[in-house]
Amino acid sequence: MTGRTGLRVEGLAVARGGVPVLTGLSFAVAPGEALILRGPNGAGKTTLLRVLAGLAPPFAGRVEAPPESVAFASHADGIKAALTVTENLRFWADLYGRGFDAAILDDFDLRSLRDRPAGTLSAGQSRRLGLARLGVIGRTILLLDEPTVSLDVASVARFADWLRDRHLAAGGIAVIATHVPLGLDSPVLDLGPFRADPRAAAHQGTDAAFL
Amino acid sequence: MKALLLRDLRLAVRAGGGFGLSLAFFLIVIVLIPFGVGPESAILARIGPGILWVAALLATLLSLDRQFALDHEDGALPLIATSPLPLEGVALAKALAHWLTTGLPLTLAAAPLGVLLNLQGPAYGWLVLTLALGTPALSVIGTFGAALTVGLRRGGLLLSLLVLPLYVPTLIFGAEAARRGAEGLAATTPLLMLSGITAGSLALLPFAAGAVLRINLR
Numbered sequence: 306m307t308g309r310t311g312l313r314v315e316g317l318a319v320a321r322g323g324v325p326v327l328t329g330l331s332f333a334v335a336p337g338e339a340l341i342l343r344g345p346n347g348a349g350k351t352t353l354l355r356v357l358a359g360l361a362p363p364f365a366g367r368v369e370a371p372p373e374s375v376a377f378a379s380h381a382d383g384i385k386a387a388l389t390v391t392e393n394l395r396f397w398a399d400l401y402g403r404g405f406d407a408a409i410l411d412d413f414d415l416r417s418l419r420d421r422p423a424g425t426l427s428a429g430q431s432r433r434l435g436l437a438r439l440g441v442i443g444r445t446i447l448l449l450d451e452p453t454v455s456l457d458v459a460s461v462a463r464f465a466d467w468l469r470d471r472h473l474a475a476g477g478i479a480v481i482a483t484h485v486p487l488g489l490d491s492p493v494l495d496l497g498p499f500r501a502d503p504r505a506a507a508h509q510g511t512d513a514a515f516l
Numbered sequence: 517m518k519a520l521l522l523r524d525l526r527l528a529v530r531a532g533g534g535f536g537l538s539l540a541f542f543l544i545v546i547v548l549i550p551f552g553v554g555p556e557s558a559i560l561a562r563i564g565p566g567i568l569w570v571a572a573l574l575a576t577l578l579s580l581d582r583q584f585a586l587d588h589e590d591g592a593l594p595l596i597a598t599s600p601l602p603l604e605g606v607a608l609a610k611a612l613a614h615w616l617t618t619g620l621p622l623t624l625a626a627a628p629l630g631v632l633l634n635l636q637g638p639a640y641g642w643l644v645l646t647l648a649l650g651t652p653a654l655s656v657i658g659t660f661g662a663a664l665t666v667g668l669r670r671g672g673l674l675l676s677l678l679v680l681p682l683y684v685p686t687l688i689f690g691a692e693a694a695r696r697g698a699e700g701l702a703a704t705t706p707l708l709m710l711s712g713i714t715a716g717s718l719a720l721l722p723f724a725a726g727a728v729l730r731i732n733l734r
Contacts, residue, residue: 381591
């Protein structure tokens with residue numbers, strides 16, 4: 306895995322629908338490290354992750370990451386019900402120009418399910434498939450939005466093991482918004498103190514979205 | 517891009533993919549026309565190419581709203597957007613998949629269905645030729661419309677209203693070339709215009725679709 310510089314954020318402010326939700330964020334995550342984001346619902350965890358992923362522009366400040374290095378995992382897994390588990394994973398591997406290594410099926414306990422249409426999986430199994438996607442695309446910086454939703458205790462532990470032993474140990478980075486302790490020995494960033502004043506939107510009109 | 521194209525083709529032919537819906541719609545419309553217009557074969561032969569063009573155009577519209585909406589619903593779109601494939605490439609792959617599953621089958625089905633409208637000898641060749649040249653433009657324009665309306669509730673209806681006016685030039689020149697060809701007149705000019713529209717939309721609209729996708733994903 307490459308990614309010499311890691312992820313660096315300076316003076317970042319993010320906005321949702323033109324209203325700033327977080328401001329003055331600065332942090333850096335070095336290769337091999339993870340950062341846990343904490344904050345009440347609506348604190349802006351998802352918005353921050355979307356900005357880090359490059360899906361939305363920063364309201365102010367900047368995000369530095371090696372090009373083509375981030376992977377985003379949202380609440381939804383992007384699974385196609387009509388494709389089998391293996392076909393789903395193979396698509397993501399192909400799309401990211403990677404070979405598909407079937408070993409990932411063991412890491413997420415999907416081997417017995419590999420030929421099942423994804424539409425017949427349970428919520429937890431789908432989530433495991435969604436997380437396994439992160440293993441096949443080979444990105445260094447993982448931006449995880451509540452990755453453990455609908456996972457049972459054993460699966461949470463399995464995912465944490467994969468994250469620690471496979472991803473972080475290989476020099477990867479993870480930024481995780483979660484309320485569940487993953488057993489990772491990582492710093493926690495509480496987003497509470499960075500909450501933005503919504504009135505700050507006044508001097509920048511909402512049509513900024515179209516510029 | 518190949519990965520996305522293959523996945524979309526595979527999804528289209530699997531259960532619930534909707535492959536064949538447009539084709540069935542096309543068939544039904546063409547079967548209904550003689551009932552509505554009456555069995556006079558001279559009239560049918562005269563309006564045949566135009567009717568087939570309009571029906572093909574409406575049939576392509578049918579499968580357009582699924583272009584990005586499905587990937588948006590299950591959350592795949594932001595994941596695809598962060599992949600190495602730029603959104604312009606995503607739009608092009610989607611348009612190509614749409615053409616292969618809709619435009620191409622419609623083009624091939626138009627000739628046998630022409631029998632129902634009493635098309636005459638040369639009309640078949642011209643019809644298939646103009647549809648083959650014109651349907652790629654319909655797919656690309658439609659993909660742009662689908663990108664514009666992704667994430668909107670009842671976006672399919674708005675999509676039709678947005679896209680149909682944009683289809684007008686393609687329809688005019690496509691149907692005109694088919695009609696002139698069928699009647700043995702010189703059809704080069706409309707044919708060139710039709711090809712130009714297709715080439716132009718293929719070159720420009722994926723970029724427009726990529727840009728609107730980027731805004732819609734925010």
